[in-house]
Amino acid sequence: MPKQRRAIERRSALIESAALVFERDGFAESSLTDIARQADSTTGAIYFYFPAGKHSFALAVIEEQKRRTLEALHSELTSDAGFAGVVRASLGVVDLLLADPVIRAGIRLTLEQNSLATDTARFYREWIEALELTYEGAGRKGELAEGFTPRAMSRATLSYFTGMHLLSEIVDDWSGLYDDALNMWRVLIGAGASEEHRATLLETASKLFQPPQPPLNRRSLPARMKDPSAQPA
Amino acid sequence: MPKQRRAIERRSALIESAALVFERDGFAESSLTDIARQADSTTGAIYFYFPAGKHSFALAVIEEQKRRTLEALHSELTSDAGFAGVVRASLGVVDLLLADPVIRAGIRLTLEQNSLATDTARFYREWIEALELTYEGAGRKGELAEGFTPRAMSRATLSYFTGMHLLSEIVDDWSGLYDDALNMWRVLIGAGASEEHRATLLETASKLFQPPQPPLNRRSLPARMKDPSAQPA
Numbered sequence: 001m002p003k004q005r006r007a008i009e010r011r012s013a014l015i016e017s018a019a020l021v022f023e024r025d026g027f028a029e030s031s032l033t034d035i036a037r038q039a040d041s042t043t044g045a046i047y048f049y050f051p052a053g054k055h056s057f058a059l060a061v062i063e064e065q066k067r068r069t070l071e072a073l074h075s076e077l078t079s080d081a082g083f084a085g086v087v088r089a090s091l092g093v094v095d096l097l098l099a100d101p102v103i104r105a106g107i108r109l110t111l112e113q114n115s116l117a118t119d120t121a122r123f124y125r126e127w128i129e130a131l132e133l134t135y136e137g138a139g140r141k142g143e144l145a146e147g148f149t150p151r152a153m154s155r156a157t158l159s160y161f162t163g164m165h166l167l168s169e170i171v172d173d174w175s176g177l178y179d180d181a182l183n184m185w186r187v188l189i190g191a192g193a194s195e196e197h198r199a200t201l202l203e204t205a206s207k208l209f210q211p212p213q214p215p216l217n218r219r220s221l222p223a224r225m226k227d228p229s230a231q232p233a
Numbered sequence: 234m235p236k237q238r239r240a241i242e243r244r245s246a247l248i249e250s251a252a253l254v255f256e257r258d259g260f261a262e263s264s265l266t267d268i269a270r271q272a273d274s275t276t277g278a279i280y281f282y283f284p285a286g287k288h289s290f291a292l293a294v295i296e297e298q299k300r301r302t303l304e305a306l307h308s309e310l311t312s313d314a315g316f317a318g319v320v321r322a323s324l325g326v327v328d329l330l331l332a333d334p335v336i337r338a339g340i341r342l343t344l345e346q347n348s349l350a351t352d353t354a355r356f357y358r359e360w361i362e363a364l365e366l367t368y369e370g371a372g373r374k375g376e377l378a379e380g381f382t383p384r385a386m387s388r389a390t391l392s393y394f395t396g397m398h399l400l401s402e403i404v405d406d407w408s409g410l411y412d413d414a415l416n417m418w419r420v421l422i423g424a425g426a427s428e429e430h431r432a433t434l435l436e437t438a439s440k441l442f443q444p445p446q447p448p449l450n451r452r453s454l455p456a457r458m459k460d461p462s463a464q465p466a
Contacts, residue, residue, distance in 0.1 A: 183388060191419065191420040191421070
């Protein structure tokens with residue numbers, strides 16, 4: 001294996017290890033020693049890949065979370081995906097949350113703010129814009145209820161979704177995430193969808209979030225996530 | 234002033250100082266030295282009141298946040314306050330968030346989890362139950378839309394509210410909190426209130442969250458919050 005390819009692979013594996021530690025302990029209580037132990041490595045070896053230490057690890061996890069999330073969603077959050085596109089996108093994120101510790105760690109890190117606050121604000125603004133674009137398309141198709149602007153629906157969706165997965169983790173250790181997501185769409189569609197499209201959208205949501213919910217993947221990652229060739233150029 | 238009263242006052246003042254530091258820096262990056270500096274004191278003097286250091290400070294801030302929040306809400310979240318009681322309760326929390334750094338610090342600490350995770354879960358479960366009780370009363374008055382259970386409305390409200398104030402802080406530094414709260418109620422009432430009561434509830438929400446939003450109090454506290462005689466027995 002060429003040297004550079006191996007370095008990319010090694011770096012990617014370190015990010016996975018860091019994510020497991022950050023997810024378990026949060027930024028505050030994670031140490032480079034923990035990350036090294038999780039990766040079966042040494043802090044000395046780790047500094048080679050992340051010279052700025054814990055902080056650069058956190059940024060790398062957030063970057064990776066963002067990349068994987070956008071990869072899963074870019075086909076759903078488009079100007080012509082309509083209201084159902086947002087529902088499908090939320091299923092994509094829910095499934096990523098359950099399957100991938102990097103996603104859970106990245107979101108946890110962005111909510112812990114501190115030195116990462118500026119990046120967090122940018123990250124959420126980008127989400128608001130992507131959702132707004134999709135709801136604008138929904139509006140053109142006549143799918144929005146009167147009085148609900150694309151901007152209002154975008155903020156409603158992101159607020160509710162953020163609080164929902166937090167509560168699901170805190171109160172139920174993720175076990176009711178599909179139920180909670182369906183409940184969310186019954187509220188968001190119930191208020192924000194036009195009467196003409198409401199029943200169809202509710203049916204779509206019910207089908208997408210039909211039990212059984214996939215199991216929570218605590219420790220390992222789906223194979224494709226480990227493939228370094230999936231890294232961005 | 235009697236010695237014990239003075240000790241209570243001193244402890245209370247230390248909690249305020251700790252809250253300002255936790256709010257600014259989060260649990261991870263706060264130190265006892267910072268708290269001592271904020272309180273014009275020394276770490277030695279502080280240990281007298283909080284022998285277990287930073288962790289016991291965090292728990293004290295969370296306890297105080299909880300006490301003040303419950304004090305503001307206990308008259309609204311009752312079995313006969315109805316749907317409007319939940320709307321008024323949310324205004325109470327929104328106003329506390331803007332006015333009181335202890336509230337903001339407490340919520341921030343509960344969301345950072347880690348060693349506080351067990352208390353956080355209990356805290357949120359208590360909220361879900363208090364909201365459910367109130368929505369059950371709303372159901373008896375015929376205020377709930379068909380198909381929305383008190384439990385579903387309770388989780389919807391807490392999820393949306395939690396995500397809403399987080400997003401408001403991250404994206405707008407709290408400046409649009411009243412707008413966001415009104416938007417939230419347009420969604421929750423739009424979906425969850427019965428047709429018969431919808432218009433009246435929307436009017437109530439519009440009046441309660443009418444601009445101007447009170448200014449964000451960054452540094453000091455309303456006088457009554459500082460009164461140590463307001464401490465629980």
